[in-house]
Structure formats: C-alpha cells, structure tokens
Amino acid sequence: xxxxxxxxxxxxxxxxxxxxxxxxxxxxxxxxxxxxxxxxxxxxxxxxxxxxxxxxxxxxxxxxxxxxxxxxxxxxxxxxxxxxxxxxxxxxxxxxxxxxxxxxxxxxxxxxxxxxxxxxxxxxxxxxxxxxxxxxxxxxxxxxxxxxxxxxxxxxxxxxxxxxxxxxxxxxxxxxxxxxxxxxxxxxxxxxxxxxxxxxxxxxxxxxxxxxxxxxxxxxxxxxxxxxxxxxxxxxxxxxxxxx
Numbered sequence: 001x002x003x004x005x006x007x008x009x010x011x012x013x014x015x016x017x018x019x020x021x022x023x024x025x026x027x028x029x030x031x032x033x034x035x036x037x038x039x040x041x042x043x044x045x046x047x048x049x050x051x052x053x054x055x056x057x058x059x060x061x062x063x064x065x066x067x068x069x070x071x072x073x074x075x076x077x078x079x080x081x082x083x084x085x086x087x088x089x090x091x092x093x094x095x096x097x098x099x100x101x102x103x104x105x106x107x108x109x110x111x112x113x114x115x116x117x118x119x120x121x122x123x124x125x126x127x128x129x130x131x132x133x134x135x136x137x138x139x140x141x142x143x144x145x146x147x148x149x150x151x152x153x154x155x156x157x158x159x160x161x162x163x164x165x166x167x168x169x170x171x172x173x174x175x176x177x178x179x180x181x182x183x184x185x186x187x188x189x190x191x192x193x194x195x196x197x198x199x200x201x202x203x204x205x206x207x208x209x210x211x212x213x214x215x216x217x218x219x220x221x222x223x224x225x226x227x228x229x230x231x232x233x234x235x236x237x238x239x240x241x242x243x244x
Contacts, residue, residue: 033056033057033058033060037055037056037057039053039055039056039060039082040053040054040055041053041062042054044061044098044099044103045166045167045168046098046100046167046168047095047096047098047099047168048095048098049063049064049093049095050062050063050093050095050096050098050099051063052099052103057105058070058072058105059071059072059104059105059106060082061096061099063093063095063096066080067079067080068080068081068082069089069092069096070086071104071106071108072106073106074106074108074109075088076088076089076090076091076092077089078092097110097170098168098170099111100113100114100167100168100169101113101114102114110171113153113155113158113160113169114167114169115140115142115144115153115155115169116141116142117140117141117142117144118141121139121140123137123139123140123144123146123165124137124138124139125137125146126138128181128182128186130181130183131178131179131181131182132178132181133147133148133176133178134146134147134176134178134179134181134182135147136182136186141188142155142188143155143187143188143189145179145182147175147176147178147179149163150162150163151163151164151165152172152175152179153169154187154189154191155189156189157189157191157192158171159171159172159173159174159175160172161175180193182194
C-alpha cells in the first residue's frame with residue numbers, strides 16, 4: 001500500500017508540474033502591451049484584410065476584424081480577443097505574406113523590404129550599357145532597377161520585385177539573365193557576382209580576393225608568387241631560395 005501511495009503521489013507531482021509549465025507557457029502568448037493602451041488599427045496597403053497597430057509596442061495584427069495575431073521572434077500566435085487566450089499557430093492567412101518589413105518590429109524572414117527613397121523622388125531611369133532591357137535610377141539612394149513592366153530592388157544580396165513602385169515588394173530567388181551583366185559601378189552595394197566586373201575594382205589591376213598587398217606597396221596574385229628574402233618575389237615551383 002505504501003508503494004502504491006508513493007506512486008500516486010509521484011504522478012500527482014508530475015501532473016502539477018506539467019500544468020504549471022503549461023500555465024507559464026500560455027502566459028508567454030499574451031502580447032506585453034503598455035498598460036491602458038488603446039490600440040489604433042490601420043489597414044496595411046497591399047495586404048487585404050490585415051490591420052496593424054502603429055501605436056503598439058509589439059507585432060500585433062488584426063485580420064478581418066475577427067482574429068488577432070502576434071508575431072514574436074519568428075513564432076506566430078492567434079487569439080479571438082486581444083486579451084487572450086493565445087494559441088501558437090504554424091500558418092497565417094495568405095495576406096500576411098504581403099506585409100512589408102516596415103510594419104514589423106521584428107520582421108520575419110519572408111517580409112519584403114521597402115526601398116527607403118527620399119520623399120517625392122522621381123527615379124530617372126537610364127539604360128545600363130551591356131545589360132539589355134535593364135534600367136537603373138542614378139538619382140536614387142538604393143539599388144533600384146527596372147526591367148520591362150517590373151521593378152527590382154537589391155538589399156544585402158537579396159532581391160525584391162514589384163509591378164508598382166508603391167509596393168508590395170516580394171522577395172525573389174532569381175532575377176532576369178541580363179542582370180548578370182550589370183557592372184559594379186551601377187550598384188550602391190554590389191552583389192558578389194558583380195564585384196568581379198573590371199570596372200568595379202576601384203582602379204586596382206585585378207579583382208578583390210585575387211590579389212594581396214605586400215610590403216612596399218606591390219601587388220601580385222596569391223598562390224603564384226612568394227615573398228623571398230631581400231624583398232624579391234618569384235613564382236613558386238620555378239625558383240628556389242638557396243643559401244648564399
């Protein structure tokens with residue numbers, strides 16, 4: 001009997017701990033909004049049915065005036081009332097994919113960046129030599145391009161595309177083939193494949209990463225020459241340093 005009693009007590013203890021952990025976990029689903037804050041909902045352009053609260057201190061959204069969503073560190077939670085309860089969800093309505101990063105405090109990976117152009121700027125589209133069909137905006141402060149009826153924006157090696165400059169912008173994995181012919185001077189932040197263009201080497205005789213600066217201001221390709229004693233350089237495998 002004593003053994004059975006101990007087993008029952010152990011089961012009750014484990015159950016209590018599980019319920020306590022679940023309670024703490026559930027509390028994490030509640031947005032930590034400022035006390036007494038009245039949320040001011042505003043429609044998000046390009047994201048049908050989705051509203052956000054610009055005066056909130058958390059990523060809180062409302063969808064079709066029926067559901068509330070919270071985004072926190074890559075995780076989404078859903079509730080029918082802003083006060084909760086909140087439940088973790090794996091998927092959100094399709095319209096959420098149209099929300100741009102400037103509507104988040106912690107943007108998810110798929111959120112598109114919006115080019116931060118100066119107010120009232122009208123891009124001066126200019127064709128890029130050697131890149132058929134591609135135009136760039138030399139008066140813009142961002143890597144902005146036009147190709148056909150679409151606009152492209154490059155930020156930190158990622159590309160975004162839209163049919164309207166006002167958005168929404170969507171991230172794309174690839175760009176038209178002509179973009180591979182754009183030379184580095186036409187970028188503010190050249191992507192990796194543009195840095196090797198001859199005109200983008202900043203006046204150096206060779207691409208970066210293929211030259212090393214040696215003492216005395218001399219440059220030579222790495223792996224093809226070695227610095228020998230007395231400041232002399234010679235190709236490896238063709239000359240040997242002998243004791244004199």
